[in-house]
Amino acid sequence: MIRAIIIDDDLTTLDGLSASVPWQRYNIELCGTGCNGREGLELIERHAPQLILTDIYMPVMDGIEMLRQLRADGNEAEVIILSGYEDFKYAQSAVKLRVADYLSKPASLMEIEAVLASVSARIQTVQQDAEAEQELRELWELHQPMTRKLLLKGMLESHFTQSPFFEKACRQLGLSFEDQVFTVVLLEYGIPRSRPQVKRSDLAIYSYAVGNMIEEMSQASKEVLLADLAPHMVALIVCMPRHLRPSTLLQRVKYVIGQYTEQIKTYLKLEVWAAASQPVYSIHELAAAYAKTVDLIAGRKYIDRYWLTDEAKDDAASGAASMELPRLTEDYQRLVRHLVDGQLELAERQVEELGRSLGQHEGLTVQSLRNAIVELIGMLTVALYEKGIQLEDIPMPTHWHEDLERIHHVHDYLDYVGELTTSAGAALAARGRHKHQKTVDFMKRYVQEHYSEELTLDDIAEKVYLTRNYLSQLFKEVTGENYNSYITRVRMEKAKEMMLSGKYKLYEVAIRVGYKNNAYFSQQFKKYTGKSPSEYS
Known part of the structure; x- marks a missing residue:
């Protein structure tokens, strides 16, 4: 009132x-x-x-x-x-x-x-209008950390910096990359061989500690951006004024690497490798610089015009250990990413890809398969922990340590990974529903208020400063229904109400529920209800 x-x-x-x-x-x-x-x-x-x-x-x-x-x-x-x-x-x-x-x-x-x-x-x-503006402000406050995370991670992907989302998100976050030069820095960490009492699976716990440490350090720095935080690996973007000389840039990058690696080594007693790209003078060149830096750190050697540190005493041995199953590690990273994003179908396909990847390795042993599962458990534990889920909370037939004893063949391995993927995906989806309910409610209400207009997911993405793909995944994760299917359902239910009222002609109903083409509306209506509009009314 x-x-x-x-x-x-x-x-x-x-x-x-x-x-x-x-x-x-x-x-x-x-x-x-x-x-x-x-x-x-x-x-x-x-x-x-x-x-x-x-x-x-x-x-x-x-x-x-x-x-x-x-x-x-x-x-x-x-x-x-x-x-x-x-x-x-x-x-x-x-x-x-x-x-x-x-x-x-x-x-x-x-x-x-x-x-x-x-x-x-x-x-x-x-x-x-004030209530709507307040709601959008609240959604922005809710999404701001995720928007920043998507933005910085996307800067390492091809063509992302040329997308409309990048420009709008930078403006909303108050970020500017003018007159700067950029260097990609990768830090890879592992448990040193001098600590045999630490199990490989314990790296998941260390990964969580590394994440907290790196986030705190990057937040306190104006020139270092945390672009990606994955199990075993950290990606940083070092931003410095464009006018600095190349020698000064290199010294500064070495100083940054020294700060971060020293913290990890001193407080967590982990082994750290670091690699840095050549400086790039356009933000659009970051993706290519990142790809070269990934290759560099995977090679574990010095390459001309790049800078890499490796303080392991036995380079050949540690290089061989880390490269034991290189493609499998990449597959694991994609699998975990699909699970966290709620893309269960893609996760299942990734399990199939794992089977093909393993088939390309000769001389596989039972122990190597079991070690590979331990590595996956480590990565998954970190991802689940970040979402507030303990690995022990995931329902499995037996404890994962006991399950390792039944791995004797690639088929056993794939069955186990499939079960783990399904259970972890369900746990992540259940956790995410409540967290994102407010955003999904806004999306539904927007459709209810604008169903007579030409609706696209880009309209909502622009309002809440999230990417179109992320919103689509979020909506499907929470509702179990595709966004476009939801729009069609709302429009068809409104059309049924109008036709039963007897107040509108067929072409008027079509226009009022957002269809300019009467024939296409009739086709969609029959597909939805099983009856043509004339049969229904």
Whole structure:
């Protein structure tokens, strides 16, 4: 309800307006009345009305002075002047003080109601706009960390920096990459051979600690951006002023690498390898620089014009160990990413790809298969932990340590990974439903309000500053239904209501539910209901 007060020194006017005007018809609640501007200010402080009806000429304090004080305090309530006072200067003052309307006494009830209807509609529109804006602000606050994460990770992908999302997200996050030079830095870490008591599977716990450490350090630095945080690997983008000399850039990058690697080595006692790309002077070149840096660190050797550190005592041995199943590690990273993104179908395909990858390796042993599962468990444990899920919470027939004993063949391995993928995917989906429900509710409501228009997922993505693909995955994860299928369902249900009402012709129904082509609407309607529009109505 819209709260309103009346200020007038004429008691007849106060009583008449209070009793005669059907306030509720215009969604207005009359909170109080006063006889002069001072009483008006007290009522305004007490009730915070959105609508004020006031006379101009009153004792103690007139209406214009009351409005001046209100506006000086930042009060934006709508004001209707009800006065027989015809002074031109007062009328000018009313305009300057943003008065919604002016009615000369005596005004008829019909005139008063017409003004109230207009002002009430305007207030409700402003309230609705403010609520919608507040909702978008809340969604932005909710999505801001994820938007920043998507942005920085996307900068390492080809063509991402040329996408509309990148430009809009940078603007919303207040990020600018003008006049800067960029270097990609990769840090890969592992458990040193000097600590045989630490199991390989324990690396998942260390990965969580590394993640916290790197995030804290990058947040405290203006020139280092955390682009990606994956099990075993960290990707950083070092941004520096374009005017610096190449030798200065190299020194600065070495200093950054030294800071980060030293923290990991000192506090976590892990072995760290670091690689840095050549400086690039355009943000659009970052993806290519990242790809070269990945190749560099995978090679575990010095390459001309690149800089790599490897403080392992036995380069050949550690290189061979880390390269034992290189393609399998990449497959694992994709598998975990698909699970976290809620893309269960892609995760299942990735399991099939794992089978093909293993088939290309000669001399596989039972122990190598079991070690490969331990590596997957480590990566998955980190991903689940970041989502607030413990590995032990995932329902499996037996404990995963016991399951290792039944791995004797590639088929056993694939069966185990398939079971683990299904269970982990279900746990992640269940966890994500509640977290993203508010966003999905907004998407549904947007469709309900705009189903008669040409709807695309890009419209909503632009409002909440998330990528189109991420929103599509999120909607399917929470609802179990594709976004386009949901739009069709809403439109068809609305069409059924209209046809049953008998008020609209077929072409009118089609237009009102967002279809410009009548034949295409009929085709979609029959596909949805099993009947043609003529048969249904």
